Amino acid sequence: MSVALAGADLTLAYDGRTVVHDAGIELRAGTVVALVGPNGSGKSTLLRSLARLHKPHRGTVRLDADLDALALRPRDFARRVTLLTQSHPTPGGVLVRDVVAYGRHPYRGRFGAGDAEGPGIVARVMGLTGVAAMADRPVDELSGGELQRVWLATCLAQDTGVLLLDEPTTFLDLRYQVEILDIVRELADDHGVAVGVVLHDLDQAAAVADHVVLLHGGVVRATGRPADVLTAELLTEVYGLRIDVHVDDAGRVRTQPVGRHTHRPARPI
């Protein structure tokens, strides 16, 4: 599969404090890459740098292997790459359908003209993310999970070949966690989208991803297939907690963090 977006030798800092050191990551068409690691390990910062929201201190971000992503016009970049961030300011009084339609901004000419495909795409992604029934509600009246799905729909409306998602399942109930990850998988499998997704749930990461990047202290500690990266030894080292790992006959990875009370017998009632 061809490389759609790649970061190389990325060193990323806040106010002179380096938080990501010489990181490399490749997102390929039709492939899902999960970024995992403890709090503060640099996942969001790395993802944001790929989306041009964090300027690298050093290193490159390239589209299609040789195009300098940092030199592209914002509108051209927005037609290629979209990012679902962890937090958004919620606009007051704006309807769900108008927020989702905002995802079409890179395709519109002046005064909103020139995007003939837009309405169809907006309707499709609202159906896909389960927000069609709330199309006429103001977004500031939605629950956290409903709002998260609206932002995802907005990203999908942007219809890019690269989709970056920062903890997309946060706030979602179980059904929508599964559904969002299914959508992610289908976008890769059926539409050739290159996906980079930050996930805290290691079992979800193993289930959805072709490739896992494990970060620790701003360094890429391991990268490869889920079963090769999500090992008991590596996870126990990186998370500072015993984590058992079971891989079943179908190759599915199940992780079990072992806390002080994990094996507590059920109390008699």
Ligand SMILES: Nc1ncnc2c1ncn2[C@@H]1O[C@H](COP(=O)(O)OP(=O)(O)OP(=O)(O)O)[C@@H](O)[C@H]1O
């Ligand atoms: N705006 C900021 N200003 C200064 N330091 C920041 C800022 N955002 C993040 N950091 C620091 O950069 C480091 C990496 O943070 P980052 O958010 O990328 O980690 P993460 O792996 O995504 O964490 P989490 O799992 O908690 O979301 C942390 O030490 C964090 O404190």
